[in-house]
Amino acid sequence: MVDALVAALASVPGADRAAVERLLDTAGGSGWDLAIPVHRFAAAAKRPPRELAAELAAGLPATPGVARRFAVGAYVNFEADPTWLADRTLALVTARGATYGAAHPTGRTVCVEHTSANPNSPFHIGRVRNALIGDTLARILRAAGHTVTTQYYVDDIGRQSAMVTWIWSKPRSSWPPEIAATLDGADETEERADHWLGRPYPAVAAYVKSHPEAAADLGALCERLERGDAPPEHRRYCDAILGGMLDSLRRVSVTFDEFVWESALIHDGSVEAAVERLRHAPHFVREENGALAIDTASYDLPKEDERAVFLRGNGTSLYPTRDVAYHLQKFGRFERVVDVLGQDHLLHAKTLGALLAEIGEPRRPEFVLYQYITLPGGGRMSTRKGTVVWLDTLLDEAIDRARTEVRTRHPELPEGEAEQIAVAVASGAVRYHIVRVAADKAVAFQWEEALSFEGRSGPFVQYAYARATSLLRKAEEDGGAREADGSGGRLSTPSERELVRVLARFPSVLAAAARTTHVHAIAGYAHDLAETFNRFYQSTPVLKAEAERASRLALVAACRQVLGNTLDLLGLERLERM
RNA sequence: GGGCCCGUAGUAUAGCUUGGACAUCACAGAGGCCUCCGGAGCCUCGAACCCGGGUUCGAAUCCCGGCGGGCCCGCCA
Structure with missing residues (x-):
């Protein structure tokens, strides 16, 4: 779909393919799935943006998968054909399963x-x-x-x-x-x-x-x-x-x-070999007491004395020296x-x-x-200063709270299973809580937030997964497993379409997270998907649906799959019930 | 003093690399939801881009300068 649109738009004066691709916004909003602002092209063509947008919308050829194209202000919006998008997405999720969203092996x-x-x-x-x-x-x-x-x-x-x-x-x-x-x-x-x-x-x-x-x-x-x-x-x-x-x-x-x-x-001997190579480096210097160093003046280091000692006067090595040896080893493998x-x-x-x-x-x-x-009040956590909250302490407390939750929700569960769920929920809460924030943000630890099982939390995602699992289990008990034919043909309500859109987004989210090393992006996506699923779940009958039942079961199965994939990526346990 | 990072509603956080349409989501607050399949849920409401310049048709996003916070500047790791 994107390819066809790019080709069509590329006929606009001053618009090359790269520019078009960059401006295409796949984020979508209410009523469109893809949009492009035309200001830039309008300026190049010396045309009023609105006029150009209207003209483009009217003149574009029909494209498979695109149900509608229309101009709003200086934007041309495209609406995907819901059936087309749903079929394509569900088929892909089903085919790839646990590897949906993942890239093919790079060999790297x-x-x-x-x-x-x-x-x-x-x-x-x-x-x-x-x-x-x-x-x-x-x-x-x-x-x-x-x-x-x-x-x-x-x-x-x-x-x-x-x-x-x-x-x-x-x-x-x-x-x-x-x-x-x-x-x-x-x-x-x-x-x-x-x-x-x-x-x-x-x-x-x-x-x-x-x-x-x-x-x-x-x-x-x-x-x-x-x-x-x-x-x-x-x-x-x-x-x-x-x-x-x-x-x-x-x-x-x-x-x-x-x-x-x-x-x-x-x-x-790795460290000794590194020392030997450093000894013959261009900016090697010997200090008064026999320590060996590199003059780092020509490097961009905010160091006052502009030298990096790599061997002490007494002949022992330092962390940077050993790290050089370590990295040479890594580069070799x-x-x-x-x-x-x-x-x-x-x-x-x-x-x-x-x-x-x-x-x-x-x-x-x-x-x-x-x-x-x-620390909660600010100030660095330091083992040396004794100002710390142990991971074990946090986990123990989280397990206590999770245990209470599980017992009140499911008094009938055997002791062992209840405990296992509590442990998984606690671990998930802690893991998610720490990984959900961008790495470059400092975080002040808050007990209540770290121990939260609702809202933007690990258990929230686990819960959506358990719900989806439960739904499919019930469908199977009805003997309806075969009904899920993998077709999205009857998905048309707003919450269904939104869910399909979120599912379709996963591969690009994963690729971006890998490229930028932004692990928190996965946490954010997992929450988006769980939230969208919950909305769908709340508003849309599945088991009691008539004509739509098969399609909806397929959608639920796809959600369960992708939710599970995000849980795996985040290191949270998939819980069949909780 | 020098260097790096951060500054978004009451609190917390996404978006910033690649500038575009009413800035994401949660907690707390106010009000609602036994219509079904799990209420760890759902719906509604109020509330934010640190300040000042600049670039641009357009800046939370890019540039410059402030201010505030974190970290580093060891023959520690």
Whole structure:
């Protein structure tokens, strides 16, 4: 349809195909499905816009699928033939099923690195924004046809994880009182490892700041870790804490394909090789104390001293250096490399780019930056400062509320199923709540909003899915499954047509989300579809319809399919009932 | 001081990349809906583009300058 229109319009003076395509607005409004403003062409042709619009509308040849074309003001509007659009859309949804909206395989390999939180304490809701954006993006890129591998970069030799080992490898009786106090009232047997082992972390961070001898002790441990001389319990602590953190993420359906341990990059010589290449870089400089650096004056970095140190005076490496090694490894395996990073890593991202340039590496990772989730009253969530809301705490509360809801709605459900639904609803609410906002907006955490199951929420979408499922189940019980003939021939009411339009929009929404890495666009679309479905559901009988029954069942089936596809993309569980 | 990001109804948010017709949606507020298939729903109402310039036939969208907020400028990560 679009092609035909473009061809017809291209005869207008001054209008080439590209201009026409760009101006065609598929958003639609009431009464039209496609529209084009003619101001631009009118100016070129030195004609009044309204006159030109009227002339175009009258003169355009008939096009398949277009029921009506008419001018309003300086716009030419096109109305799709509802039957044509419905048939085409429903047929496509039925044929593609779970892959409706997805692109065909591109063969491109993409690495999405996300989360990569230091294994030192549990996830708070600020940290999970990274995980949820990253996980959702990976799902979207897969749907866009790419072969995606997700990676979690585990920093097991940095200062942050060293602190854990530093304190826990000492007998507890020797702990400074202010650190020991962090265990008061807690019970090792009742807490998951990340919560229990992470307890002293904020106090330790504060302690080493004000006690030079402790800082030196910690520094010595860091050096040992980098040399590969880690105390045996170190890896045990890292594994235990990371394991707990991953349990947490699994509660919101986030998993990883691969883990890259920082220590491995050191031990296999990757970091040393990177150092060697940096040592021969064009802007290599040696500092007074023997530290090695790159003079970054010629790069666009907002750094005061204009140099990036990549090897300390004592010969140990720094995060940017190890990240260079890591990225070289990624470039070797993947065609596209995407990093999900908090906004505070922007400078690091630029530094990394400069270092890669220095060693003659032409490729760069793509960065997806996100702003932070702050505390309800404002202020940053900080594990070190102890100002946090744990993901687990939020989920537990959400499950409690969901459980109450399920019990009042469905007292007849067996305990196990009710609990399973509550967990899925809670997880869906939390995931959706965090991913629905554009990544570049800072978010102030609000308990009530995060725990909402209505309106623009995950459960709202899940509910529409469950409703559609229930409807189809009932139809089947009536022995009417065969009635759904996949034809949209009898769909003509406003809510039916609107629903078809929304369904038809999905492929372009998905493609745009993949292109722009705007994961929130999927959340927005999922809500639009659920809302439109609910409107249809409310206003239009399906099972009791006569002639329209088959067509409407086909429409409901298509909605269920596409709602399900969006739930998959967002990482929310499809619930058959809730 | 320098750099990056954000600023849309009471609150929250979409649209901004690619400028077009009455700016999306939710929560809160007011009023309604057992007509059927699930009321985690539906309908109605009121309410917004930070300020000032510029470009343009046309600016929430592009440019410049303010103002307000966040973040960064470590031999931490």
